[in-house]
Amino acid sequence: GQQLNQSPQSMFIQEGEDVSMNCTSSSIFNTWLWYKQDPGEGPVLLIALYKAGELTSNGRLTAQFGITRKDSFLNISASIPSDVGIYFCAGTPFSYQLTFGKGTKLSVIP
């Protein structure tokens, strides 16, 4: 089955710093998505990507769909305390069955 490798597993950063995390797949995806999950809550969609090479922003967040269709990255600029949480990449080739990465746990030090 498909597997997603998400890195890093965790990050500790100072408030105001930029953050970068990425995800690679063993197979080609036609959709890449990034979700954030706070403790005790369900994941919330941040950004969706549908075309290879696509670069999409949502406020301080920027994500890219890799041209090989096997990777994606997420950048967060000027981090703030409320950015704390677990960030998941997810993807799918064609079906409605999403495959999620194991997540990147972000901690922001004020």
Add this chain to the structure above:
Amino acid sequence: DTGVSQDPRHKITKRGQNVTFRCDPISEHNRLYWYRQTLGQGPEFLTYFQNEAQLEKSRLLSDRFSAERPKGSFSTLEIQRTEQGDSAMYLCASSPRTSGRTGELFFGEGSRLTVL
């Protein structure tokens, strides 16, 4: 609140008992999904409904698991003869009928199951 609603939020049960979770999706969404999430992992797909039809099922969904969406609105996920390995967060999500926007899911807060 017009988000995805799940009930109960927490369930503790003894091994061998049956449990049922309910999900009420966002009212105008015709697609509904169940995922399972264990500690330190991302959500894993279990099953997908379009209206009342169950269109996809994961191999993770053993014969002890059954999901229904009888009228194309709310859904139930039943686990029979629970095992300790069933302990997890069970997440429900819904999405509207929007072509080409696969994966844009709205998740509920989850139902956490603990099997003793």
